[in-house]
Amino acid sequence: MAECIVITSGKGGVGKTTTSANLAAGLALAGNKVAVVDADIGLRNLDVILGLENRIVYDLVQVIEGECKLRQALIRDKRVDGLFLLPAAQTRDKTAVTPDDMRRLVADMKEDGFDYIIIDCPAGIENGFKNSIAGADRAIIVTTPEVSAIRDADRIIGLVEAHELPEPELILNRYRKHLVARGDMMNKDDVLEILAIPLLGIVPDHQDIITSANRGQPIVFDERSIVGQAYRRIVDRTMGIEVPFPNLDVDPGVWATMKRWMGLSAQGAY
Amino acid sequence: MRSLFQRLHDALGTSQKSSKDDAKQRLKFLLIHDQVDLTPAQLDQMKNEILEVITKYVEIEQGDDVEFKLNREEGCISLVSSVPVRKVHARAI
Numbered sequence: 001m002a003e004c005i006v007i008t009s010g011k012g013g014v015g016k017t018t019t020s021a022n023l024a025a026g027l028a029l030a031g032n033k034v035a036v037v038d039a040d041i042g043l044r045n046l047d048v049i050l051g052l053e054n055r056i057v058y059d060l061v062q063v064i065e066g067e068c069k070l071r072q073a074l075i076r077d078k079r080v081d082g083l084f085l086l087p088a089a090q091t092r093d094k095t096a097v098t099p100d101d102m103r104r105l106v107a108d109m110k111e112d113g114f115d116y117i118i119i120d121c122p123a124g125i126e127n128g129f130k131n132s133i134a135g136a137d138r139a140i141i142v143t144t145p146e147v148s149a150i151r152d153a154d155r156i157i158g159l160v161e162a163h164e165l166p167e168p169e170l171i172l173n174r175y176r177k178h179l180v181a182r183g184d185m186m187n188k189d190d191v192l193e194i195l196a197i198p199l200l201g202i203v204p205d206h207q208d209i210i211t212s213a214n215r216g217q218p219i220v221f222d223e224r225s226i227v228g229q230a231y232r233r234i235v236d237r238t239m240g241i242e243v244p245f246p247n248l249d250v251d252p253g254v255w256a257t258m259k260r261w262m263g264l265s266a267q268g269a270y
Numbered sequence: 271m272r273s274l275f276q277r278l279h280d281a282l283g284t285s286q287k288s289s290k291d292d293a294k295q296r297l298k299f300l301l302i303h304d305q306v307d308l309t310p311a312q313l314d315q316m317k318n319e320i321l322e323v324i325t326k327y328v329e330i331e332q333g334d335d336v337e338f339k340l341n342r343e344e345g346c347i348s349l350v351s352s353v354p355v356r357k358v359h360a361r362a363i
Contacts, residue, residue: 187290
């Protein structure tokens with residue numbers, strides 16, 4: 001059955017677009033027919049993360065206004081079967097689209113045989129957010145282990161539930177296990193205790209994200225990258241496959257071991 | 271003067287309170303205030319009014335022993351208060 005998933009966060013810059021690109025590409029790699037929709041009208045970015053910026057002819061607003069057919073606007077990704085991008089308009093603003101428009105668009109896509117429709121939601125809680133969740137069956141919240149991002153995530157969870165979507169799931173992005181190990185970053189249990197929604201996955205903060213964005217090549221394509229592997233687990237869990245969470249503990253290392261020998265740390269380093 | 275041991279200890283960073291505990295505490299406080307949508311002044315006023323009502327019935331220890339806390343668990347906010355009672359006012363029936 002076709003499913004529309006909105007990727008949202010409230011706060012900007014936590015990784016919604018990267019998450020949308022990798023989830024969509026990963027779902028396609030797993031054999032699904034996937035459309036990923038950039039709902040950030042006026043600030044289009046998803047095309048760049050996917051490396052498809054040179055192939056845009058039509059956009060979301062033109063589809064909605066009937067200037068072109070949905071099929072004409074969808075860009076087929078040549079690297080993987082079944083992955084399509086619907087780009088945002090760059091020269092319009094968010095008032096060009098209404099929640100009803102989005103509901104109709106999602107229904108059309110489901111009719112066209114897409115298994116998954118991923119909506120990359122813009123930051124904020126205004127029109128763009130309302131449009132993005134209008135056609136969604138399910139929401140994934142992206143956050144980072146920071147006070148401001150988690151505060152906004154909490155607000156968004158409330159709004160998602162108010163729109164009568166099922167309980168959203170969480171992706172914890174930019175996780176730095178060494179900072180967590182020395183107590184300078186909230187760990188997954190801290191975040192889950194506060195947000196109290198199911199965890200879909202943890203994505204490490206890693207240079208691979210930057211290099212893959214530079215190249216316009218979603219990291220989920222790279223099986224050797226630990227970030228790519230993290231996204232593959234998220235893809236599986238999204239499809240309902242149970243995948244264990246890897247151990248994120250840090251090897252204590254020389255300093256911590258020495259400290260313990262010298263009796264400086266009563267309960268061990270970690 | 272601090273001992274060499276203590277300084278070494280500090281240099282190795284084991285005595286510092288970890289910053290994530292600060293983050294978590296600030297976040298919990300923020301979320302409670304986002305949700306109840308009351309200013310600290312309003313909360314103070316509420317506390318004073320509640321205490322006023324209590325003192326109509328019992329004599330209480332005023333001051334630092336009086337505790338008013340907003341807690342948040344599983345998204346629900348609760349007001350937890352601890353007020354030491356000195357004696358119950360003798361009341362004619």
